[in-house]
Amino acid sequence: MSDAVEKNPWAGLKAFTNARIALGRAGNGLPTAPLLAFNLSHAQARDAVHQPLDAEALRRELENAGFATLAAQSAAPDREHYLRRPDLGRRLSDESRAALDEAGRASRDANGIGVDGSGPEIVFVVGDGLSAFAAAKQALPLLQAVRERLNADAGAGRGWRVGPVGVARQARVALGDEIGELLGAKLVAMLIGERPGLSSPDSLGVYLTWAPKVGCHDAMRNCISNVRPEGLPYEGAAHKLHYLLTHARRLGLTGVGLKDDSDALLTAAPEAGRIESS
Numbered sequence: 001m002s003d004a005v006e007k008n009p010w011a012g013l014k015a016f017t018n019a020r021i022a023l024g025r026a027g028n029g030l031p032t033a034p035l036l037a038f039n040l041s042h043a044q045a046r047d048a049v050h051q052p053l054d055a056e057a058l059r060r061e062l063e064n065a066g067f068a069t070l071a072a073q074s075a076a077p078d079r080e081h082y083l084r085r086p087d088l089g090r091r092l093s094d095e096s097r098a099a100l101d102e103a104g105r106a107s108r109d110a111n112g113i114g115v116d117g118s119g120p121e122i123v124f125v126v127g128d129g130l131s132a133f134a135a136a137k138q139a140l141p142l143l144q145a146v147r148e149r150l151n152a153d154a155g156a157g158r159g160w161r162v163g164p165v166g167v168a169r170q171a172r173v174a175l176g177d178e179i180g181e182l183l184g185a186k187l188v189a190m191l192i193g194e195r196p197g198l199s200s201p202d203s204l205g206v207y208l209t210w211a212p213k214v215g216c217h218d219a220m221r222n223c224i225s226n227v228r229p230e231g232l233p234y235e236g237a238a239h240k241l242h243y244l245l246t247h248a249r250r251l252g253l254t255g256v257g258l259k260d261d262s263d264a265l266l267t268a269a270p271e272a273g274r275i276e277s278s
Helices: 009-016 032-050 055-064 079-084 086-090 094-111 132-155 175-182 234-251 262-268
Strands: 069-073 122-127 165-169 187-193 204-210 221-227
Touching: 032 132, 055 069, 055 132, 055 165, 069 094, 079 086, 094 175, 122 132, 122 175, 132 187, 132 204, 132 234, 165 175, 175 187, 175 204, 187 234, 204 234, 221 234, 234 262
Parallel strands: 069 165, 122 165, 122 187
Antiparallel strands: 187 204, 204 221
């Protein structure tokens, strides 16, 4: 008895990608297995968008790993408002703004920060974005990989002043700008869940901004996308982020003026992770 499914000659390429290629054909439609897989992926993508972030659990994980944390909430009171009103996700709620302003003032008073501009050089913010799955799953391993490189810089006399990690609910990318501004940071790195795809419901994006403040636009940022084991692995993403951090501090800028040439270093030195400042 012959096989009713017509094989696709591209089938051998499926070993190299998660993209939906070489699915085969059964009559005028898809075979049952690819059709069911599509429906499952579609459901996972929808769940990723609507699933709330367990911010307290994530903060506990971060603190157990040695990171100080702060809570933040956008002006979007719930997921429905967040999805319908993107503008609300870009600004802090009144309560979070007051709390973070107080935290920034307390830090400056306790450490004498602000007079000489010696506030935190980098503040990391983890936001749910459009995939709380991504924030909950990918943020901690990435931060741990980046911390190793920042600690190595300290050992070489190029230490970093790192602020607490913000954990933000109902967050859009620009929310990190207001958090960084209130904490007096020179750089903010927003780790945020990306819009889910049908093969990537848990992809994390990283947006780096120099001199964060309300009103920054996308041309002022650098982006690292698709951070997850099946996409850009943690070590590779940490290498790129450390490269951008190092040169942003050296040049005093991010965005279109800061080019990511980190891949060139991988060929010359696979163990690259510490960029010499010039």
